[in-house]
Amino acid sequence: MEEENGETxxxxxxxxxxxxxxxxxxxxxxxxxxxxxxxxxSQSRNNSSPLNIDEDLETLYRLSExxxxxxxxxxxxxxxxxxxxxxxxxxxxxxxxxxKKSKTGEENQEASERRKAARRxxxxxxxxxxxxxxxxxxxxxxxxxxxxxxxxxxKPKLTPELSKMMGEANMAYATQDFSTAVTLLQEVIRQxxxxxxxxxxxxxxxEEMEDHAKSFEFYMIAAHIDGRDADxxxxxxxxxxxxxxxxxxxxxxxxxIKINPENTDAIWERAILYSDIHDYKRAIEGLxxxxxxxxxxxxxxxxxxxxxxxxxxxxxxxELIKDFLGTTSNFDANLLNILVELHMGIGEFEAGVxxxxxxSAKLGGMSQVPLDILVNFAICQAYSGKIxxxxxxxxxxxxxxxxxxxxxxFSVAETYMALSLFEKAIPILNxxxxxxxxxxxxxxxxxxxxxxxxxxNKLEESIYWFGKVFQVSPDTxxxxxxxxxxxxxxxxxxxxxxxxxxxxDSVQSFGGTNGEITPVDxxxxxxKGFIHYDKNxxxxxxxxxxPTIDESLQQLASISPKRDHKKARKRRYVSxxxxxxxxAAKASENQNILPPIAQEDQTGNLLFFSTRRGEKFxxxxxxxxxxxxxxxxxxxxxxxxxxxxxxxxxxxxxxxxSLVYKSCKVLAELEYYEMASILISETLQYLDFIDRTKADQxxxxxxxxxxxxxxxxxxxxxxxxxxxxRPNSPIVWxxxxxxxxxxxxxxxxxxxxxxxxxxxxESVSLIMLEAHQRSMGETYLSALKGYFKAFKLAPKEPIIxxxxxxxxxxxxxxxKIPDRHDAVMKAFTxxxxxxxxxxxxxxxxxxxxxxYHQLGLTHLALPYYQKVLNIHExxxxxSNNLVKETAWNLVLIYKESGSFHLAREIMHKYLTI
Numbered sequence: 061m062e063e064e065n066g067e068t069x070x071x072x073x074x075x076x077x078x079x080x081x082x083x084x085x086x087x088x089x090x091x092x093x094x095x096x097x098x099x100x101x102s103q104s105r106n107n108s109s110p111l112n113i114d115e116d117l118e119t120l121y122r123l124s125e126x127x128x129x130x131x132x133x134x135x136x137x138x139x140x141x142x143x144x145x146x147x148x149x150x151x152x153x154x155x156x157x158x159x160k161k162s163k164t165g166e167e168n169q170e171a172s173e174r175r176k177a178a179r180r181x182x183x184x185x186x187x188x189x190x191x192x193x194x195x196x197x198x199x200x201x202x203x204x205x206x207x208x209x210x211x212x213x214x215k216p217k218l219t220p221e222l223s224k225m226m227g228e229a230n231m232a233y234a235t236q237d238f239s240t241a242v243t244l245l246q247e248v249i250r251q252x253x254x255x256x257x258x259x260x261x262x263x264x265x266x267e268e269m270e271d272h273a274k275s276f277e278f279y280m281i282a283a284h285i286d287g288r289d290a291d292x293x294x295x296x297x298x299x300x301x302x303x304x305x306x307x308x309x310x311x312x313x314x315x316x317i318k319i320n321p322e323n324t325d326a327i328w329e330r331a332i333l334y335s336d337i338h339d340y341k342r343a344i345e346g347l348x349x350x351x352x353x354x355x356x357x358x359x360x361x362x363x364x365x366x367x368x369x370x371x372x373x374x375x376x377x378x379e380l381i382k383d384f385l386g387t388t389s390n391f392d393a394n395l396l397n398i399l400v401e402l403h404m405g406i407g408e409f410e411a412g413v414x415x416x417x418x419x420s421a422k423l424g425g426m427s428q429v430p431l432d433i434l435v436n437f438a439i440c441q442a443y444s445g446k447i448x449x450x451x452x453x454x455x456x457x458x459x460x461x462x463x464x465x466x467x468x469x470f471s472v473a474e475t476y477m478a479l480s481l482f483e484k485a486i487p488i489l490n491x492x493x494x495x496x497x498x499x500x501x502x503x504x505x506x507x508x509x510x511x512x513x514x515x516x517n518k519l520e521e522s523i524y525w526f527g528k529v530f531q532v533s534p535d536t537x538x539x540x541x542x543x544x545x546x547x548x549x550x551x552x553x554x555x556x557x558x559x560x561x562x563x564x565d566s567v568q569s570f571g572g573t574n575g576e577i578t579p580v581d582x583x584x585x586x587x588k589g590f591i592h593y594d595k596n597x598x599x600x601x602x603x604x605x606x607p608t609i610d611e612s613l614q615q616l617a618s619i620s621p622k623r624d625h626k627k628a629r630k631r632r633y634v635s636x637x638x639x640x641x642x643x644a645a646k647a648s649e650n651q652n653i654l655p656p657i658a659q660e661d662q663t664g665n666l667l668f669f670s671t672r673r674g675e676k677f678x679x680x681x682x683x684x685x686x687x688x689x690x691x692x693x694x695x696x697x698x699x700x701x702x703x704x705x706x707x708x709x710x711x712x713x714x715x716x717x718s719l720v721y722k723s724c725k726v727l728a729e730l731e732y733y734e735m736a737s738i739l740i741s742e743t744l745q746y747l748d749f750i751d752r753t754k755a756d757q758x759x760x761x762x763x764x765x766x767x768x769x770x771x772x773x774x775x776x777x778x779x780x781x782x783x784x785x786r787p788n789s790p791i792v793w794x795x796x797x798x799x800x801x802x803x804x805x806x807x808x809x810x811x812x813x814x815x816x817x818x819x820x821x822e823s824v825s826l827i828m829l830e831a832h833q834r835s836m837g838e839t840y841l842s843a844l845k846g847y848f849k850a851f852k853l854a855p856k857e858p859i860i861x862x863x864x865x866x867x868x869x870x871x872x873x874x875x876k877i878p879d880r881h882d883a884v885m886k887a888f889t890x891x892x893x894x895x896x897x898x899x900x901x902x903x904x905x906x907x908x909x910x911x912y913h914q915l916g917l918t919h920l921a922l923p924y925y926q927k928v929l930n931i932h933e934x935x936x937x938x939s940n941n942l943v944k945e946t947a948w949n950l951v952l953i954y955k956e957s958g959s960f961h962l963a964r965e966i967m968h969k970y971l972t973i
Contacts, residue, residue, distance in 0.1 A: 138815050197477040218255060222248050229261060238265050252842050256286040272299075282314070292321040294326060306333050324354045332363075342372045356384055358392045365398055374402050393430045400436045404443070412440040429459065435468045439475050447479070462495045470500070473508065482512040503529045503539075510542065519550045532561065535566040537581045544587055560588045582608050582707050586719055598726045605723055609739065612707035612716075616746035708747065717754045726762055733769030737762060744778075756782055763795050767802065775799065780812065787816060824857070829861070840870045858897040862907060865891035869914060884915065902931050906942045910949070918953045925950050929970070947971050 218226060225244050228355040231610035232241035242265060245258040252258075259282035276299055284290045300309035315321055331346035347364045361384045367375035381399045385392075396419055403412035416437040420426045426434065438453035452470055462469055468490055476485035489509045492500035510525035526543040533539060540563035547556035563584060568577050589605035590599070670928035706715040720743050727736035740762045749755045759778035766775030779796050786792045800809055810833050817826040831846030846865045854860060868887030872880050891911050898904035909924030928946040947970035954963035 087862075146382065173760075218248070218252055218257075222255075224254055226257060226261075229258070233261060233265055233268075236268075238269060241265055245327075254285060256282045256289075259285065260292075276300075283312075288319055290316040290323065290326075293319070296325075296633055297329065301329075301333065306337050309333055310337075321352055324350055327353070335363075335367060335370075340367050343367050344371075358384075358395055362395055362398060365402070367404070369402065374406050378402050393433060397430075397433050397436060397775075400433060400440070404436065404440060407443075407445040409440040413437060413444065416440075426453075431460070431465065432468060435471065439471065442479060443473055447481075454585065462491060466496045466499055470505075477512065480515070482515045486512050503532045506540070507542075514542070514546065519546055522546050523550065525919060530563075534563055535570070537563070537584060541583055541587060544591070548587075548591060548594070553591050555831070557588065557591050557595075560584055560591070582611075586707075586711055586715070589719070593722055598730065602723065602726060602730075605719060608707065608721060609720060613742050613746065615706050617742075662738045687805070713750055713754070717749065717758075721761065724758070724765070728761075728765045728768065731769075733765050733771065736765050737769070737771065737775070740765070740778075752785075756785060760792075760795070763799060767795075767799060770802075776803075781838075784816065785819040787823045787826060790825050793829060797829065822853065824854050824860075827853070828860070828863070835863070835867055835870070838870065840867045840874075843867050856897065858894050859895040861897065865889075865894060866913065869911060889912065902928055902942060906946060909946075913949060918957070922950070922953065925953075943970055 121400050131487055174320060225248050229241045229248070230246035232238070232244065242262065245265075247260050248255065248258045259278045263275045263278035263282060266272075266278060269275075276296070279292065279296055279299075283289060283296060284428055286292070293312045293381065297309040297312035297316065300306070300312060310330055310333050313326050313333070316326045317330065320326070327346055327350045331343045331350065334340070334343035334346060336893035344364065345368050347360060347367070351360060361380060365377035365380055368374065378399065381395060381402070385395065385399075396415065399415055400412045403409065405414065416429065416433060419433070420429050423429060424436075429437070434453055437459055438450040438457075441447075441453075457465060457468055457472065473485045473488040473492070476482070478489070486509065489505055489512070493505055493509075506525045506528045510522050510529065513519075513522035513525065523543065523546045526539060526546060529536070529539040530543050540559055544556040544559045547553070547559065564580050567580055570578050585604055585608045589601050589608075592601040713717075720739065724736045724740055726740070727733075740758050744755060744758060744762075759782050762778040763775045763782070765771075766778075776799070779792075782792050783796055796809075810830075813826060813829050813833065817823065817830050819827055827850040831843045831850070834840075834846065835843035844864065844867050846866060847860060850857075851860045851864065865887045868883050868890065871877055872883035872887060878881055888911065891908060895904045895908055905924045905927050909921040910919070911926070912921035912924070925946050928942055929950075932941050932943045947966050950966050951963045951971070954960070954966065
């Protein structure tokens, strides 16, 4: 019942309020009270909102009037709740209750004032009240009270009992009774978890107990709860920095800087920490903010210049130092030295010289310049080409003790090496090793000495110093390569091979994660392969270098637009390995083919050859799963995985070409023609040599491989390309004709020859080939036009005269020739011209005899045939000569003339195997 009465009373009060406002509006003809400015702004922003703003404001008014009425009842101002009762819920049907007394205007005015005060308390002043003295006074009091409240907030007060407990805990801590203190503090934390003091004392206790992890945790909690103790945050930052937790230290210093933004020490320390974690951008921003607070000084400028140099902006560092030196009168040698080194770092040696000269003018001469700056000045002079002037200042350094200026001595030695003055660098480095062994008798200086002797071609001294470096660090790639290379130059191949194998064992002995073998630098494998090649160990050569070349081709294929290359190449390797297996069965045990073949598994598949020494073999995927396997391998690598540098970048184009060329040559000699052809084609497809002659030589090798292997069609592209590049080379066209003739498709290239001949009308080889094609088609007159054109360009070429004679012979053998004798005379005119140009050698005599033989003039052919046989009378091998052809032609002549016994004698003597 009480709840229902309370709800009824509240509803009546609200109805009375609405009735009173309506009556006041009708009687006084006043406009509605202006809304507070904040509510007006909110209403204007939300005009497009579907919410009922009027109903919301009405609710707020009712709540504020109810609060005002309650205050009136507490002050006994004469108003009762019945005055605001209303039995009607509909404003339109409202009628005044005659039993109630009507309110006077004074009462309405008082009610209006109360409503206005309630609105001001709830929403703030109205727009009309802003700027009045009453409002300003009231607002200033409110603002000051808010500021005071904000200052005192954040550290809650402890109850007397907890304060007493804190005192007992402090006493226990002072008397080293840590267990009691911890128990008391934990109870305080349980009852007042937002108090920072107990956490701070716990941090002190655990610090005394040397439990630094817990101590740090409680300090951190105390700092977060208190929120205003900058010293505690700085202490936490120092602890974090000592434990090498730099990001945590940065976080603590940031908290301290927020509390005290002008704490220059904290800003400086945070910038240094950002630099330590290589976040140079934020470090620079911090130092720039520090400069706005405290200005610039030498320490600040040097550190900021160092950071600019770290991010690759040395010019900004130079401008910073120059601006600072121009505004200060104090001389700082270290800062000027940094300026000179910055100029040296970007190659502005003249600017470095100018900076030092300006300093010397201020100090009164070069004699007043500090020695380290003077040495840098001399180095700039040396790089500027004034080596004689630089050596004058170097002599002043050489007079000093090397123990005090060892770094300057080393800088001078490096300068001499950079200028290729190795003979002057060697004495300085030897002096460093002998007179300052504590700092400079180490591998870095030994390596410098070895490089100097190596450049001077003093192999014994170079091997000695490289050997010392290799003994200290056998897993260093550069030391192993340099020592092996010098042994190889000195023809000590076994020692060079031993060095490389020892290096490979040292690298792989470290091992990788999850038991993986550490990969060996490809340069080591290439150098090892070349040593095997020099020792004629071709089997070991291919075993060493083929996996490295294959990996380099995979890298090229991965960045090539032809993405299907890897899949196709793997299938070719499978076929190669299967074909190799068949040849391996016929080979002896000491001549195993390459790559090494493992045994077949149960599916009949062969295993791939190992890509690195000691690696497991990889089994090819079955055909139904091979595409999925290819897609998995083509997945992008992780972002943090380093991208491998291509082999040609590491070893250089010249060495890479030599590696591929020798590999293909060895493969061809061992009759692995298919693998050699694939290697050449992929190298040419995915690699563009800067020196185009290297690509041409590989294509020539491809043609040779094709001729020897019988795979003629695969090399036509290479030989055509070479022909287009060298249209005047007889050697190239000889290869083309040999390849085309062996493939049986010489006439199929007629259009190619015609197009190329039109582009190069002065090419004798092209003219001759075009004439040969017409001669093969028995169009001798057309062929003679080409031969005479070539004869005009090269009249002393014997083959042209022979071809003209042969063409006239072809015309003479024709039935429709009007004057056969004229054609025969012209034919022998050019044949004997050819005979004279060849000085009557074996070939010329055979061709003359063959011409007479073709015309049936056997009595004239026999003497020339007999001379050819007499030349090789005592030659039993009969290789590289025309004895067999000559003997067979004689047999035909003797058989035709009926001299069978002579034919039998010639056949028994020259044609019997």
